[in-house]
Amino acid sequence: MEEETGKEPNRAELFIVSRTKSDESLLCNEARFTLDKLSQVMTQNIQDEASKTSTESRPYDAFEQVFGYEPSGRVRCMGRGVTPSKYLLNHESMTSNTEILEMKTRLKGLEEKLDIVTDALLVLVKSKSQFQVTASATTGNKKVKTDLHQSSSINSDQENGILRTGI
Structure with missing residues (x-):
């Protein structure tokens, strides 16, 4: 069987x-x-x-x-050789193995989605940084460009109404 x-x-x-x-x-x-x-x-x-x-x-x-x-x-x-404890342990381990396989499959799918979102975010950040460079070049602004991370955090802080005082 x-x-x-x-x-x-x-x-x-x-x-x-x-x-x-x-x-x-x-x-x-x-x-x-x-x-x-x-x-x-x-x-x-x-x-x-x-x-x-x-x-x-x-x-x-x-x-x-x-x-x-x-x-x-x-x-x-x-x-004759099977006792209740052996039978239950065997069944519980089979159930656990099935759950583990389901979780691994779900994790793999979530990792693929994360890769897609990460790639899209990188494209968005690159396009935003290119836009800032071209905008500053056309206005004749002579400021030294800071790190993209710093400028994006300052912009997000300004959008949220947080004022940096340098303390």
């Missing part, structure tokens, strides 16, 4: 596969009600996850929602 989908199956998927034959019929009629309920809960969880409206503490586990909490010391449908 893992080879087909490329991901490890969860307990609900294992339960469904273990109760159906290769021709998609059920092994026993008693399992029909449980499988229907399990499929319904899985579908609801997918919809809740997509809309982020689920309020369950662990909404990902449809198996637990249908069958109730695990007896202490075991995890159903996961084999």
